[in-house]
Amino acid sequence: MTRYPEIVFKTLAMPIVFVLLAIGFHFFLRGHNAPGGGFIAGLIVAVTALLARMSLDRRLLRLEPKTLVPIGLLIAMTTGAFPMLLGDAFLKSAHGHTRWPFVGDFEWASAALFDLGVFLVVIGTTLTIIDLLAEDNLEEAQ
Amino acid sequence: MGFAVTPEFLLVFSVMAPFMGALVAPYLGSWLKARAGYPLILCFVPTLFLIPYAPAARSNVPLEAGFDWVSAIGLRVDFRADGFSLMFSLIVAAIGILILAYAAAYLGKTERHGRFYSYLLSFGGAMLGLVLADNLIALFAFWELTSISSFLLIGFWGSRKASQDGAEKALVITALGGLALLVAVILLSIAGGTQQISELDLATLRSSPLFIPALVLLLIAAFTKSAQLPFHLWLPTAMEAPTPVSAFLHSATMVKAGVILVAKFGFLLDWGVFSLVIMYVGLATMFWGSYLALRQNDLKALLAYSTVSQLGILMSLYGSGHAFAATAHLVNHAAFKAALFMVVGIIDHETGSRDISKLSGLRRKLPLTFIVALPAALSMAGLPIFGGFISKELFYEGMVHEGFLPILIAVTGSIMTFAYSLRFLKVFFGPFRCENPNVHEASYRLWLPAAPLSLAVIAFGILKINPLKGLTFKSDTLAVWFTGLAAPSFGYEAEHLYLWHGFNLALGLSVLTWVLGVLLHLGRDRFHRVQQALTPAWNNNTIYYKSLAGLEHFSSWFTHKTQGASFATHLRIIVATFGLIGATVLWRYWPAQLTGVPLAFWLVALLILADVVGVLSATNRLSAIIFAGLAGVASTLLFVLLSAPDLALTQLLIETVTIILFLSVFRFLPRLSTYLRPRSLTLLDGLISLGVAATLFTTLVAVQTPIADRIKDFYLDYSKSIGGGYNVVNVILVDFRGYDTMGEITVLSIVAISVFALLKIAVKRAKAESQDDQIS
Numbered sequence: 001m002t003r004y005p006e007i008v009f010k011t012l013a014m015p016i017v018f019v020l021l022a023i024g025f026h027f028f029l030r031g032h033n034a035p036g037g038g039f040i041a042g043l044i045v046a047v048t049a050l051l052a053r054m055s056l057d058r059r060l061l062r063l064e065p066k067t068l069v070p071i072g073l074l075i076a077m078t079t080g081a082f083p084m085l086l087g088d089a090f091l092k093s094a095h096g097h098t099r100w101p102f103v104g105d106f107e108w109a110s111a112a113l114f115d116l117g118v119f120l121v122v123i124g125t126t127l128t129i130i131d132l133l134a135e136d137n138l139e140e141a142q
Numbered sequence: 143m144g145f146a147v148t149p150e151f152l153l154v155f156s157v158m159a160p161f162m163g164a165l166v167a168p169y170l171g172s173w174l175k176a177r178a179g180y181p182l183i184l185c186f187v188p189t190l191f192l193i194p195y196a197p198a199a200r201s202n203v204p205l206e207a208g209f210d211w212v213s214a215i216g217l218r219v220d221f222r223a224d225g226f227s228l229m230f231s232l233i234v235a236a237i238g239i240l241i242l243a244y245a246a247a248y249l250g251k252t253e254r255h256g257r258f259y260s261y262l263l264s265f266g267g268a269m270l271g272l273v274l275a276d277n278l279i280a281l282f283a284f285w286e287l288t289s290i291s292s293f294l295l296i297g298f299w300g301s302r303k304a305s306q307d308g309a310e311k312a313l314v315i316t317a318l319g320g321l322a323l324l325v326a327v328i329l330l331s332i333a334g335g336t337q338q339i340s341e342l343d344l345a346t347l348r349s350s351p352l353f354i355p356a357l358v359l360l361l362i363a364a365f366t367k368s369a370q371l372p373f374h375l376w377l378p379t380a381m382e383a384p385t386p387v388s389a390f391l392h393s394a395t396m397v398k399a400g401v402i403l404v405a406k407f408g409f410l411l412d413w414g415v416f417s418l419v420i421m422y423v424g425l426a427t428m429f430w431g432s433y434l435a436l437r438q439n440d441l442k443a444l445l446a447y448s449t450v451s452q453l454g455i456l457m458s459l460y461g462s463g464h465a466f467a468a469t470a471h472l473v474n475h476a477a478f479k480a481a482l483f484m485v486v487g488i489i490d491h492e493t494g495s496r497d498i499s500k501l502s503g504l505r506r507k508l509p510l511t512f513i514v515a516l517p518a519a520l521s522m523a524g525l526p527i528f529g530g531f532i533s534k535e536l537f538y539e540g541m542v543h544e545g546f547l548p549i550l551i552a553v554t555g556s557i558m559t560f561a562y563s564l565r566f567l568k569v570f571f572g573p574f575r576c577e578n579p580n581v582h583e584a585s586y587r588l589w590l591p592a593a594p595l596s597l598a599v600i601a602f603g604i605l606k607i608n609p610l611k612g613l614t615f616k617s618d619t620l621a622v623w624f625t626g627l628a629a630p631s632f633g634y635e636a637e638h639l640y641l642w643h644g645f646n647l648a649l650g651l652s653v654l655t656w657v658l659g660v661l662l663h664l665g666r667d668r669f670h671r672v673q674q675a676l677t678p679a680w681n682n683n684t685i686y687y688k689s690l691a692g693l694e695h696f697s698s699w700f701t702h703k704t705q706g707a708s709f710a711t712h713l714r715i716i717v718a719t720f721g722l723i724g725a726t727v728l729w730r731y732w733p734a735q736l737t738g739v740p741l742a743f744w745l746v747a748l749l750i751l752a753d754v755v756g757v758l759s760a761t762n763r764l765s766a767i768i769f770a771g772l773a774g775v776a777s778t779l780l781f782v783l784l785s786a787p788d789l790a791l792t793q794l795l796i797e798t799v800t801i802i803l804f805l806s807v808f809r810f811l812p813r814l815s816t817y818l819r820p821r822s823l824t825l826l827d828g829l830i831s832l833g834v835a836a837t838l839f840t841t842l843v844a845v846q847t848p849i850a851d852r853i854k855d856f857y858l859d860y861s862k863s864i865g866g867g868y869n870v871v872n873v874i875l876v877d878f879r880g881y882d883t884m885g886e887i888t889v890l891s892i893v894a895i896s897v898f899a900l901l902k903i904a905v906k907r908a909k910a911e912s913q914d915d916q917i918s
């Protein structure tokens with residue numbers, strides 16, 4: 001479906017993709033304290049990836065998007081199950097502050113890791129479905 | 143670094159070990175092929191280490207152990223090695239070991255060995271669990287596990303039509319009993335106030351109105367599993383399983399589960415009409431089983447009907463309270479029947495046939511197999527010095543006390559038993575006759591596993607074995623040890639078992655049995671003709687298949703009638719129901735007062751409404767999609783007005799993705815003109831929409847103030863301190879309600895997989911069609 005991309009679209013796409021990616025990751029990271037989070041960031045990155053495919057005809061990741069789904073699910077499950085090893089309940093969360101060199105005070109939360117799982121599942125699902133629907137083979141088959 | 147093996151651990155481990163083996167078996171099977179059976183024997187060894195706890199069980203202080211299963215709802219798995227349970231688990235383990243050794247030699251090179259051993263060991267574990275369980279729910283779980291593993295094993299050669307039929311029949315009938323048992327254990331635990339079988343109290347149970355229904359259901363379960371009339375029909379067809387399976391499950395162990403149930407709950411059932419019902423059902427089964435066994439030409443089928451008949455004996459004995467005789471016969475039957483099945487397996491393996499009319503004189507070619515078969519078959523016939531004689535005598539003694547009719551059925555059944563035992567042995571005698579002339583003796587690996595069972599059959603008659611002290615020759619028998627072990631479970635005193643009881647009625651009846659049995663055997667041809675003449679056009683099997691076909695017919699009729707409508711009609715019914723509920727509620731409880739809505743909201747609402755009108759009046763697909771997108775963006779404004787930036791952001795992104803989705807499937811959407819519908823339908827749909835709106839409105843009003851206020855404060859207060867974040871929405875998503883999110887992303891993943899699969903299928907089909915077009 002990328003046979004005749006518009007010139008403007010194609011020229012602008014590259015910077016836009018980078019800006020959108022930056023916004024996506026920013027939204028992901030700030031999610032705990034300001035609007036954002038894994039779900040929103042996942043959708044942004046998914047849309048960005050689509051943009052990259054449609055305009056530049058290249059994938060952001062070499063991975064098949066559908067492999068992101070089990071990876072994300074695994075991350076979320078592991079994060080949830082980890083406290084059980086310590087004798088706590090499933091999905092028990094922890095958070096705190098650590099001082100890192102150069103970064104300074106870094107605030108972390110185990111929930112962010114869980115959110116990473118959500119993030120990946122959302123990207124994977126969205127891309128899998130849209131990719132398939134827009135896929136050339138469907139067109140060929142028609 | 144000592145890891146002490148506590149007795150409690152040993153008890154739990156002896157049940158778990160076969161399950162662990164079942165997990166390892168697939169790997170061992172692909173590595174060692176059939177010989178994987180030899181190392182897997184280890185899985186039944188832990189049970190044998192329970193023997194030292196036999197004296198404790200005998201003096202009624204059994205080993206007990208258990209663990210929490212689902213502690214939140216108070217589910218536990220408890221095991222209790224009381225005398226009877228311990229005795230039967232030893233039988234299961236001992237025969238299990240022999241069967242594994244037998245299967246290792248029996249299975250061909252091309253079988254799926256891993257799978258076979260895995261199923262067989264799961265069954266072994268389930269059976270041990272069933273026998274040792276002291277918890278009603280655990281008992282049910284293990285019961286069902288034996289049904290499932292039996293299904294898998296009967297259908298092991300699933301490509302054969304007969305295997306499929308046999309497996310299906312066994313599952314349908316035993317699952318029926320399983321459902322009955324489920325209800326029974328629930329009723330019993332409610333009526334008795336406990337799930338511990340050993341804590342059930344007869345007096346408490348009797349005062350409950352649930353007692354009788356529970357007993358009836360318990361009996362149905364026991365009768366189906368132990369193939370009692372009229373549920374016996376699954377057992378003969380189950381013989382489609384590989385012979386090691388038939389020897390283990392369908393003769394020695396699983397089919398006794400129903401008998402075990404009656405034995406375990408005997409203290410409840412020993413009660414007037416119930417014991418009569420069990421006794422007569424058992425006797426009828428015994429009679430009918432041996433009658434049908436006589437007319438079989440297939441050796442395995444003969445043994446199958448014989449098993450049905452012998453299970454009838456056990457059932458009638460336990461039912462009428464002759465637990466001592468029953469236990470003695472249970473031990474005997476397990477030994478001789480497993481041995482005979484293995485013998486049939488050997489005959490089948492070496493000659494390629496199981497047809498009695500085509501085989502004779504095998505004694506010359508299979509001398510060792512014959513030596514193994516002889517004591518077992520004579521024990522089945524009930525001849526002296528073998529264990530079967532002793533328990534047959536006890537059976538007669540018991541039935542003599544029950545009256546004339548029971549003893550009459552018992553003797554008649556035993557005469558036929560004697561006759562079919564001779565018929566079984568006939569394949570070894572006479573001139574050698576077999577379609578395969580190059581028959582030679584089986585490998586020792588085949589007949590050796592059967593030999594200990596034949597020895598046991600003799601030992602039951604003449605030996606006393608104390609497993610702790612070795613062998614001693616006495617007039618007592620090995621059966622005393624076994625039956626004595628079970629004594630505390632039934633409250634009988636272990637009597638001494640003698641071969642010679644003196645001249646009494648039972649002995650006289652035995653002699654009568656032998657004489658008439660021999661006569662019946664000699665006149666078998668005439669008897670066969672009578673049996674042929676008496677065969678009715680219908681039997682249990684025809685009823686079974688008729689009702690199965692009827693059920694299928696009914697369900698397809700029902701499905702067609704209830705779900706035959708088009709997709710649109712289905713959707714309309716569902717949505718209309720949804721709308722009707724809300725509309726009714728709103729009609730009856732119109733909210734007393736509604737809070738005022740700021741002007742901005744009205745404006746947004748107007749915008750959304752305009753977009754909806756746009757969607758409805760659009761004449762082409764593209765404008766409909768654009769209007770729908772606009773409506774979504776407008777609702778984003780609502781979230782902004784409500785100062786919910788997270789939701790607004792999400793909604794906006796979803797709208798974007800939705801538009802992309804729509805555009806990518808745009809090519810496949812049919813033109814709007816194909817959706818034209820009559821005015822009346824438009825009106826109906828409009829009404830349904832109004833109903834839906836009413837439902838949504840009602841829901842909003844219902845959840846508005848009180849609940850929201852209480853929850854809101856909690857989240858606002860604790861978001862930072864517990865979740866470590868200021869963004870309450872996100873902290874709720876990933877922390878407070880993390881479980882929900884977990885579920886949601888799981889659903890999302892399933893959706894991704896389903897869409898992927900569906901589209902792949904669609905693509906494949908489309909490609910195939912276009913190829914067809916090209917060819918034609």
